[in-house]
Amino acid sequence: MAKKPKKAPEAEGEGGEAAAPKSKKKLIVIVMGAVVLLAAGGGGAFVMKKRAAAHAETEASAQPVEEKKAVVFLDVREMMLNLTPDAGQDRAKFAKLRIALELKDAKVEGEVKPLMPRVEDALQVYMRELRPSDLSSSLGLYRLREELLRRVNVAIYPAKVEAVLFKDVIVQ
Known part of the structure; x- marks a missing residue:
């Protein structure tokens, strides 16, 4: 039974380093995508809130102001x-x-x-x-x-x- 020769440590390190940058790149892409989605969602919410406030303000100004009569x-x-x-x-x-x-x-x-x-x-x-x-x-x-x-x-x-x-x- 012949034993298989062991790989040299240098060859092992090269393969490990090559796999690490791919996973780091993948992680960075995922994190950046999440940041972009959160920023877009926050911006959209801000714009919608601003529009709702402007709409409410126009409705309030359109209604005549009633005088409160003394009870x-x-x-x-x-x-x-x-x-x-x-x-x-x-x-x-x-x-x-x-x-x-x-x-x-x-x-x-x-x-x-x-x-x-x-x-x-x-x-x-x-x-x-x-x-x-x-x-x-x-x-x-x-x-x-x-x-x-x-x-x-x-x-x-x-x-x-x-x-x-x-x-x-x-x-x-």
Whole structure:
């Protein structure tokens, strides 16, 4: 069995050096390609962002500037009323309410003020039918606010209240 002769170290080094520059060139090409792609993507994003900002600016300048009208809050008299007892309870519970009506402007306030007795009546009639459990949660208060708003708007029609705001709600 004949042994194969070993290659000289010089021949081995020449082949190793020849393979190294090809892989380095390949790596440099890949890195340069990635850099070019990132630069192009960043430049494109910059241009698109600049165009979007210019477009938004032209839209904003095209719309007329509206004057903000002063919102008016009209206080309703403090109401204290007894609530319908829950099932199984014989002790009466009371509710004390202070609310304000949010109006669009002072013109609407002039229309609503003469109708305040009608508003208070509508609120009291509805509130007397409530149970303490109806006012015990935030969901109950939200429903109460929506129902009061509906009833107030019916009472003062054609004027309109924007919102009913609670100042105090005490159930005892």
